[in-house]
Amino acid sequence: MDRFVSTFTNKLDAKGRVSIPAPFRAVLERDGYRGAGASGIYCYPSIDAAALDCGGERLAQKIDGLLAGLPDYSEERDELSVALYGDVQVLSIDGDGRIVLPEELRAHAGLATQGTIAQVTFVGLGDKFQIWNPEAFESRRKIAREKAMEHRKLLGGKG
Amino acid sequence: MDRFVSTFTNKLDAKGRVSIPAPFRAVLERDGYRGAGASGIYCYPSIDAAALDCGGERLAQKIDGLLAGLPDYSEERDELSVALYGDVQVLSIDGDGRIVLPEELRAHAGLATQGTIAQVTFVGLGDKFQIWNPEAFESRRKIAREKAMEHRKLLGGKG
């Protein structure tokens, strides 16, 4: 099974375009493949971080899976649907492997607005990936490493 | 089951390439085999040492296993994912059994940057192997031996 792995930093140009790292594109194409040109990625503000969650078909199905457990027409389901689907944007990938990040998403991730040139960091998380402001991600990474230290015994323990 | 054993030291050339010791390559091919050319090794900064941890498919599955227990969309999972997947680089092995070490990884392992030529040491650790700066590893090895001596005395004393 293909996963989104490792991190890449690309340029966000004056038009708001940014190239999706080639390895991620490859995963997307195999995963949520939908015919040439018509393919797109699901992208929404991360609930608990100043970042964007992105993925392909598999991610969408996972969201569906969360809702599947709840009864139809229940209030709880409606609320969760809104939370999960409400802010999702489907971004189309152009012929050169780039997407355009809408203003609303950039605001949430703390990426430069307007015609400013900036950098964005793509972080692979297995079955999805996140888009970060590079500096913000660097500090988050430090925290993550410390957490990983705590889990270290788990890593070494099982053979 | 094949294991990575013993240590080898190879040259890191001006392009940042280094040959993977043939015995390790053999293990990788049997382990994480994925069709010709498409194969690669998973490599990330060691959490508690100035070295790089590397392995094949088996190592990747181990990481998956750690995450499998955590619920989707939990903050804890995201955090651990960052540490586990975010720092991982998938290095492809060329036709001659070489990989290129990206700048970020070389920095962590204290390997010469830029076009400088250097040596790197491959250390087998069973189901994974590490990449070290030769001098750093040598001093580390001394400590390990001393520790081993102490253990032996303790063990012998009881018997």
Added chain:
DNA sequence: TAAGAATCCATTGACGCCCATGAAATCCCA
């Protein structure tokens, strides 16, 4: 028709792929 958006084209620099060289270990056969 103007502004914004989407598509197309061009440049450049990195990376993957291929071949050549040389050293060392292994094998083979007398």
Added chain:
DNA sequence: TGGGATTTCATGGGCGTCAATGGATTCTTA
């Protein structure tokens, strides 16, 4: 058992391709 032949590896370098990026051109829509 020794010496020559063969194969395996590590290493160096050249070249072609592809990805990232910037800019131009066309399409859409108000």
